[in-house]
Amino acid sequence: MTTPDGYRLISTDRTRAQEILHVVSFAFAFTVPQREADFVERIYPWDAARGVEVLDPSKGAPGRLAGSHSSFRFRLAVPGSRTVPCAGLSWVSVHPGHRRRGILRAMIEDHFARSLERGEPVSALYASETQIYQRFGYGLAARGAVMELARGTELRDVEGADDLIVEIDSASIERHGDTVRAVQSRLTRPGSIVEFGDEVLEDVFLDLESEREGADELRIAIVRDGDEPLAWALLNRKGKWEMSGPDGKVTVKVWASADVRATARLARVLVDVDLMSKTAIDHVALDHEILHLLKDPRAAREAVLDNLWVRILDVPAALEGRGWAADCDVSVRITDAQVPANAATWRVEARDGGAVVTRTDQPADLAMDIQELAAAYLGGTSIATLARAGLVTEHTAGAVAALSRAMTSDLAPVSNIGF
Ligand SMILES: CC(C)(COP(=O)(O)OP(=O)(O)OC[C@H]1O[C@@H](n2cnc3c(N)ncnc32)[C@H](O)[C@@H]1OP(=O)(O)O)[C@@H](O)C(=O)NCCC(=O)NCCS
Structure with missing residues (x-):
């Protein structure tokens, strides 16, 4: 994991609630009156709370919080009336005095690793600015x-x-x-x-x-x-x-x-x-x-x-966790710049509403980045549309249509709860 020089990743607990609020209010440009400032203690998901603090005096006061984030942990409904464990990334903030030094990148890598350790095959978020998270493989999975x-x-x-x-x-x-x-x-x-x-x-x-x-x-x-x-x-x-x-x-x-x-x-x-x-x-x-x-x-x-952005952290667990609208048997080559275990060719055999997803050495029928697979994950964006946009490459005729039909959902996805 690459933490920028002069900083270190830490877990944060309730004792740091006001420091977190300080960073968050600087990052999101708001001020909460003192009488209401204790709300962070109640709503912050402390079990997954992480931060980056200053280590080197050349970067600021040692021990001072430079960035913070946490994730709400819940089960997310996916196509086929199924649910999967999900890490709802939230409260992502870097103090303006420490921005563009790689602190977000370090926090995201940390978030991915810890979510996987907890057995969460997908992460989801609401984006403040839509360009931030695409570089980390989050795809636009739901509009509302x-x-x-x-x-x-x-x-x-x-x-x-x-x-x-x-x-x-x-x-x-x-x-x-x-x-x-x-x-x-x-x-x-x-x-x-x-x-x-x-x-x-x-x-x-x-x-x-x-x-x-x-x-x-x-x-x-x-x-x-x-x-x-x-x-x-x-x-x-x-x-x-x-x-x-x-x-x-x-x-x-x-x-x-x-x-x-x-x-x-x-x-x-x-x-x-x-x-x-x-x-x-x-x-x-x-x-x-x-x-x-x-x-x-x-x-x-x-x-x-845009409503929910999704990041697939564990390709086989995420794909096997959702329902499948049609049978298919296709091999998909996935590129993933942050999670090397996902970067492989995966055989997706969908049958009777479920799927078995295994690594294969056979040539791929399709190729796409993890961001596109994530965009299609909830069934709201079709693989066919992504192929028309030039974001999915078809190597075997008919593979786009087959995977597209299998991943579709009867209901358009949306999250009614913001976080
Ligand atoms: C967005 C924010 C977290 C970025 O933190 P940071 O530590 O400055 O980001 P990093 O230096 O780690 O940048 C990581 C990458 O994201 C890019 N990036 C950062 N902020 C971006 C933005 N607002 N829009 C587009 N790209 C952005 C950087 O250019 C960098 O790209 P690269 O690695 O390809 O060169 C920080 O500016 C912030 O707190 N903003 C206000 C609150 C906010 O929007 N939070 C996100 C909540 S959804």
């Missing part, structure tokens, strides 16, 4: 939309939706954490975070007063069928008064639904909030059923953004 609906947007009827119960409350992990866990555990859309530790919940429910920008505190809407939770949404409202009257906005920060009746019920509630003229909903899958429930498809103003 943020959409805005006007108050009173009409939805098609869904049988049984009106029978469901809706509960609206101030958001609280104690009261609602189990509900969120229960709904998440039922999600099969690739990219969903289905099982997770307490830090993920703390992160999802984080509601710093200093970040509200005039909106009210975080609220939750839950849809139930009797006692059974089917959907949830965390939202806030920001009031605004114009000469013509109220013109407030609802912002749905995170939401999930495990049932179309609940989607319809929840959507009706979200687009009919008193004094609010519009509702913004984030993390919408590009093929989500909610889009098909709109009576007027043009009612949604949408912006499509």
